[in-house]
Amino acid sequence: MKTLPYKSRLELNASGDFQAQLTRWGPDYQDPSTFIDLFKTGSSYNMMDYSNPTFDDLLVKASVDEATKPADRWNTYIEAEKQLIKEDAASAPLYQNAVASLENAKLKNYERFPYASTMLKYVYLEK
Structure with a gap:
């Protein structure tokens, strides 16, 4: 095991010459696809070249067939996650x-956004 600078890690990713990698990903929007789509066959973020037709079919089902059925879409993403993590152990x-x-209870107009920067423009303290 070795720690690498970012540039070296990118070079290693491109070569595919690794057995395991500890890395991170933060969501940029509030949806399961921000994480799970990373592992789609052919995704530019799929550095390990994970590929499973069952998993890919579930992603298509969730994002296309069930795009207007939130409950079904959510359950399909759960199935895909089980395939990825529990069955294939592709990610941990x-x-x-x-x-x-x-x-402070006197703080007004303060909103928290789970996947965006906090805007303080209209925040004030009540007198």
Whole structure:
């Protein structure tokens, strides 16, 4: 095992010459696809070249066939995640980011956004 600078890691990813990798990914929008689509066959983020037709079919089913059926779509993503993690052991999530904060009761117009920067333009303290 060795720690690599980012540039060296990118070169190693491109070569495919590794057995396992500890890395991270943060969501950029609030949907399961922000994580699970990384492992689609042919995805540019699928550095390990994971490929499973059953998994890929589930992603198509969730994103196309069930695009307007939220409950069905959610359950299909759960199936895909089970295939990826439980059946194939292609990924092993180790950490989930969280933030704890204290908030003054006089603070007004403060909104938390789970996947975006906090906007403070209209925030004020009530007198």
